[in-house]
Amino acid sequence: MKLTLKPGREKSLLRRHPWVFASAFQSLDKEPALRQAQDIASGSTVDLLDASGHFLAKASYSPLSQIRARVWTFDDEPVDKEFFRRKIKSAIAQRLTLDVQRFSNSYRLIHAESDGLPGIIVDRYNDVLVLQSTTAGSEFWKETIADLLIEETGIQTIYERSDVDVRELEGLKPITGILRGKITNPQLQITEHNLKFKVDIQHGHKTGFYLDQRENRQRVGELAKDRDVLNCFCYTGGFSINALANGAKSVLSVDSSADALALLEENIALNNLPADRHTSLEGDVFQLLRKFRDENRSFDMIILDPPKFAPTAAHAEKASRAYKDINLLAFKLLRHGGILATFSCSGGVDAALFQKIVASAALDAGTEATIIEHLSQGRDHPVSLHFPEGAYLKGLICVKR
Numbered sequence: 490m491k492l493t494l495k496p497g498r499e500k501s502l503l504r505r506h507p508w509v510f511a512s513a514f515q516s517l518d519k520e521p522a523l524r525q526a527q528d529i530a531s532g533s534t535v536d537l538l539d540a541s542g543h544f545l546a547k548a549s550y551s552p553l554s555q556i557r558a559r560v561w562t563f564d565d566e567p568v569d570k571e572f573f574r575r576k577i578k579s580a581i582a583q584r585l586t587l588d589v590q591r592f593s594n595s596y597r598l599i600h601a602e603s604d605g606l607p608g609i610i611v612d613r614y615n616d617v618l619v620l621q622s623t624t625a626g627s628e629f630w631k632e633t634i635a636d637l638l639i640e641e642t643g644i645q646t647i648y649e650r651s652d653v654d655v656r657e658l659e660g661l662k663p664i665t666g667i668l669r670g671k672i673t674n675p676q677l678q679i680t681e682h683n684l685k686f687k688v689d690i691q692h693g694h695k696t697g698f699y700l701d702q703r704e705n706r707q708r709v710g711e712l713a714k715d716r717d718v719l720n721c722f723c724y725t726g727g728f729s730i731n732a733l734a735n736g737a738k739s740v741l742s743v744d745s746s747a748d749a750l751a752l753l754e755e756n757i758a759l760n761n762l763p764a765d766r767h768t769s770l771e772g773d774v775f776q777l778l779r780k781f782r783d784e785n786r787s788f789d790m791i792i793l794d795p796p797k798f799a800p801t802a803a804h805a806e807k808a809s810r811a812y813k814d815i816n817l818l819a820f821k822l823l824r825h826g827g828i829l830a831t832f833s834c835s836g837g838v839d840a841a842l843f844q845k846i847v848a849s850a851a852l853d854a855g856t857e858a859t860i861i862e863h864l865s866q867g868r869d870h871p872v873s874l875h876f877p878e879g880a881y882l883k884g885l886i887c888v889k890r
């Protein structure tokens with residue numbers, strides 16, 4: 490099936506951006522061929538043509554989504570099993586050359602658009618792969634991709650965590666469960682920078698663990714020695730474990746999820762870290778930071794790694810207020826010379842806006858602070874130059890003067 494774009498709407502494709510919005514296609518009356526578009530199977534491959542009929546790309550078709558097509562290739566080549574084999578091989582080869590495996594036995598193997606595979610995320614947790622399929626196109630090719638992953642990695646088990654909200658926009662229902670092989674122990678153990686973590690791939694967030702923060706956990710952990718640390722939005726303790734392992738004086742870990750905190754406690758024991766220096770607190774960070782302020786509590790290091798407040802730019806304003814709120818409170822709770830490690834994983838808030846929000850939080854808190862490091866997602870979460878949306882995680886390490 491060939492689909493024609495409105496004049497001028499080929500521009501983003503010529504810049505190799507992989508998304509085509511519904512509004513870019515010729516309207517039904519102008520484009521007789523498009524009348525058949527209703528018959529295009531969800532997720533099947535279409536040829537995209539410019540208004541003059543020139544070939545632009547081959548893409549997967551999502552009949553229900555505003556992002557109506559996502560490019561598989563800008564070349565006029567068959568999109569078949571061997572095409573996906575080449576893409577998967579190239580993603581694996583990149584992780585090998587980046588030497589990610591020297592630091593961890595767990596890393597992102599396929600990072601969707603940034604690896605030329607829109608809708609497909611694959612995380613490797615030691616000897617298990619966790620696959621997330623988010624689009625009609627990835628769903629169409631899922632079984633082929635599962636076979637290829639086994640052939641190309643030699644790993645026998647694939648667990649599926651396609652339970653993210655964005656699937657609804659594609660008319661897809663959530664799916665979780667074994668895709669290939671079998672799980673002998675649902676609670677996996679992984680190693681990252683010589684620290685061990687239990688990961689619940691069935692019920693944990695995302696595919697089980699926040700692999701994207703690996704390098705940042707280490708960087709921040711290194712600065713935690715002899716400090717009283719408050720780790721907000723701690724999940725299963727990534728930053729807390731690194732801080733304790735680096736000789737933090739005390740660590741207070743806050744999260745609203747009791748399950749995450751239970752795993753955090755197990756992770757402390759697993760690494761033989763001093764439990765007497767650690768406290769878990771279940772609660773809402775927004776409320777607890779206010780409570781700590783009212784109690785005049787203070788810390789030498791505060792980590793803020795909240796969930797995604799702004800999935801898209803449309804949520805940026807509300808998200809900005811939430812980021813400012815917690816950063817302002819954190820600056821107030823920090824002692825002089827204290828360190829704030831603050832993150833945003835919101836696609837709708839870019840690095841420049843995030844830095845402005847943190848600056849305005851410091852201003853309103855009456856605090857002078859300097860940035861000592863800019864942080865981003867790990868190298869196993871690469872960003873295609875043609876898909877800047879792939880750069881979602883940003884962090885600042887600031888010192889309060």
Ligand code: SAH
Pocket residue numbers: 694698699702706722723724725726727728743744745746749772773774775794795796
């Ligand atoms: N820093 C963690 C990842 C944090 S993910 C790591 O390195 O692994 C964000 C966490 O925030 C989740 O665990 C979620 O349960 C928690 N959370 C979300 N909203 C919250 C709130 N209002 N108060 C406390 N925790 C919250």
